[in-house]
Amino acid sequence: TTPALLLLPRTPQQVAAALAACARLGQRVVVQGGLTGLAGGATPLGAEVALSLKKLDAIEEIDTVGGTAVVQAGVVLEELQRAVQAQGWYFPLDLGARGSCQIGGNAATNAGGNRVIRYGTMRELVLGLEVALPDGRLLTMLNRVTKNTTGIDLKHLFIGAEGALGVITRLVLKLSPRPTASATALCAFDSFECATRLLRELRTALPSLSAFELMWSDFVEAAMEVSSLRQPFGTAYPVYALIETLGSSEAQERQQLEHLLGEALQAGTVSDAVVAQSLDDAQRLWAYRESVAELLARLKPFAAFDVGIPMVAMDAFVESVRDALERRFPAQRHLFFGHIGDGNLHVMSGPHERAESLHQVEEVVYAATARMNGSISAEHGIGVIKKEFLHLSRSPDEVELMRSLKGLLDPAGILNAGRIF
Numbered sequence: 323t324t325p326a327l328l329l330l331p332r333t334p335q336q337v338a339a340a341l342a343a344c345a346r347l348g349q350r351v352v353v354q355g356g357l358t359g360l361a362g363g364a365t366p367l368g369a370e371v372a373l374s375l376k377k378l379d380a381i382e383e384i385d386t387v388g389g390t391a392v393v394q395a396g397v398v399l400e401e402l403q404r405a406v407q408a409q410g411w412y413f414p415l416d417l418g419a420r421g422s423c424q425i426g427g428n429a430a431t432n433a434g435g436n437r438v439i440r441y442g443t444m445r446e447l448v449l450g451l452e453v454a455l456p457d458g459r460l461l462t463m464l465n466r467v468t469k470n471t472t473g474i475d476l477k478h479l480f481i482g483a484e485g486a487l488g489v490i491t492r493l494v495l496k497l498s499p500r501p502t503a504s505a506t507a508l509c510a511f512d513s514f515e516c517a518t519r520l521l522r523e524l525r526t527a528l529p530s531l532s533a534f535e536l537m538w539s540d541f542v543e544a545a546m547e548v549s550s551l552r553q554p555f556g557t558a559y560p561v562y563a564l565i566e567t568l569g570s571s572e573a574q575e576r577q578q579l580e581h582l583l584g585e586a587l588q589a590g591t592v593s594d595a596v597v598a599q600s601l602d603d604a605q606r607l608w609a610y611r612e613s614v615a616e617l618l619a620r621l622k623p624f625a626a627f628d629v630g631i632p633m634v635a636m637d638a639f640v641e642s643v644r645d646a647l648e649r650r651f652p653a654q655r656h657l658f659f660g661h662i663g664d665g666n667l668h669v670m671s672g673p674h675e676r677a678e679s680l681h682q683v684e685e686v687v688y689a690a691t692a693r694m695n696g697s698i699s700a701e702h703g704i705g706v707i708k709k710e711f712l713h714l715s716r717s718p719d720e721v722e723l724m725r726s727l728k729g730l731l732d733p734a735g736i737l738n739a740g741r742i743f
Contacts, residue, residue, distance in 0.1 A: 325372035334491035342458025355427030361705025395426025414441035432482035439663030450494035501568035505575035506604035510559035514637035533566035624672030630697035
């Protein structure tokens, strides 16, 4: 959808000035970052003006002593990763869209990605924010310290709020020491329960565990097709896990992982496993998990979900949703994978040529999510697409409080109107 007007501010002050002008005119505004979202939040509605942050792309400072970075909201995630690594530091957020998603959007949706199991979501990686409010005020909260108990921590109002309360313009980010070595393995399991048992054992014995990506057999089979990958083992298994550790000694990381997986194989927890012996090996193993973009292109028109499911209920969720979708849509593919360590499960279904079919898939997935006491959005946000299902994850009192906050900070209702609620 083409916006009525495209604004490209180059400074936080220009963002604030643009919002002040729009507030005076009663002009609605939609905020745009890297345009990688899957919930429709950045798509202009009606006569909205689009405010793009892609010109706010400066990495203002990297503190190599304290391990922090001050960046503008339009900085692309991959560019930040490279910049801090060149200074001996590490920004652990990592997503498939790393080459185009922007840091401001990552914060606005509280992105998680592949390494939440060790480093947490974006909320844990942000120390401070600067936000342009809908009335044009520039609220500077660029805290640089981890411990700061000086009243209500206002930054959390804006992280995960999808731009409904204000436009994030600058961020202070917490960095980690740069890992200099990693180990990667692909494991096969006879059951989901075996995968959770291994995860529990690795969390106990392997402090460097950074990723535990679960893939059901339907996903791996589809990935093999679209990316021309070979069968990873001699036979197919119901569930697979891609495991990564990050540390300081490659030999030590690989030795620890091989030892623990050897014990798991002997105990019957793991059915088969391969440990990467080189960077090329690791990239080949990650290729199964990172085939998502190619799969989405093949499944168009598709329905894609990022639900949050308690781990204890995840297997039952997958079985019930797969059964319901296969009965209703036997000609389509239904794929399951996710970040099991944080309960974030992704579901893809398609191709669906009819809009009614896409909506029916949504009803199946979100109804099952509600039954499992899960969340209809783990990291992509609500946007426009999931609005009608918000009640399945949030109570009427919670929604009313969100509306009250919106009314307090944006009484004219000009900013990202019609999103979330």
